[in-house]
Amino acid sequence: MNWFTKTFSSTVGRKIVMSITGLFLCSFLVVHLIGNLQLFKDDGGEAFNIYSHFMATNPIIRTMEIVLVLGFLFHIYDAIVLTRKNKAARPIGYADSRPQENSTWSSRNMGLLGTVILVFLIIHLWNFFVPARFGGLDGVVIENVEYDNLYLKVVQSFDIWWYVAIYVISMVALAYHLIHGFQSAFQSLGLDHKKYTPFIQKFGYAFSVIVCAGFAVIPLYFFFLK
Template sequence: MNWFTKTFSSTIGRKIIMSITGLFLCSFLVIHLIGNLQLFYTDGGEAFNVYSHFMGTNPIIRTMEIVLLLGFLFHIYDAIVLTRRNKASRPIGYANNRPEENSPWSSRNMGLLGTVILVFLIIHLWNFFVPARFGGLEPIVVDNVEYDNLYIKVVQSFKVWWYVLIYVLAMVALAYHLIHGFQSAFQTLGLTHKKYTPFIQKFGYAFSILICLGFAIIPLYFFFFFEL
């Protein structure tokens, strides 16, 4: 196992782990957004609460939550290690090299963007995931079955201006993070080709904008247009 440890603790190895976990987290974003779009149903939150109950009780989903958590932890840890290594190998820094001419802003600020996303994630999990998994939500009956009313918790949260602001800013940061990370992941994994790379770049850009816009629209809708 010595070769395995050396390989995946090297800079290249950590970049590979970053790429794989990043693409895995992208798939989670798609699934999570599809589930959240059920908030737009005009059924008083029944569909969303049934969906949330399924996600919280299905053993396969609960197992995948552990995999997802590990994916986040590996992604964050490797990002920290790689950032420190890059700084150590570049003592002079970008200032004297005109970075704006050599790399996009998102590429040079992945650490900052990642930090904003991490802070939001902690707040978001505390506000929704913890009550949903460990109690504290009001019950609601749907088709003679009692569910936790996560829907009303979401609606009430999206009526708080500072939470909506944090949410939207985090989605902007996530969009920039994904725009660079999506393309970079394919490049790191060696999946580049002069014929397909331009498509991957365009798809990554569109994916980043549409996914983050989809998430951002939800709190904005409830804050400006929805009445409790």
């Protein structure tokens, strides 16, 4: 196990872990967005509340939540370690490196973008996940079955302008984070080829914009139209 520990504690190993956990979290974003699209159904929140109940009670989903949390923790921890290593290796930047010409804005500010996303995640989990899992939500009866009314919580939350602003700004930060991170993940995994890289870059860009725009439209929809 010594070689395993050394490999995945090295810079290359940590980048591989970052890449794998990052791509896994991308798959979670897709699933989460598809579920949240239930909010647009004009049924008073019935479909969304039933979906939320399923996600909260299904044993397979609950197990995957643990995997998801571990994915987040590994991703965040390795990001912090790699950032510190990079700063230690180059405590003073090159004066004439002209980073704006040699790299994208998002690649130079992944730490800032990640911090914005982490702060949003904490607020988001406290506002939605904690009440949904540990109580504090009103009940609603659907076809003679009582469910937690998470839909009402969504409506109330997205009626607050500053929460909507935080949500939308965080989705912009997430989009920039993904635009760089998606392609970088494939590169770290060795899947970098002049024939395929342009497609990966374009797909990553489209994925980042579409998914984050999908999330951002939800609070805007409730704030302005509901």
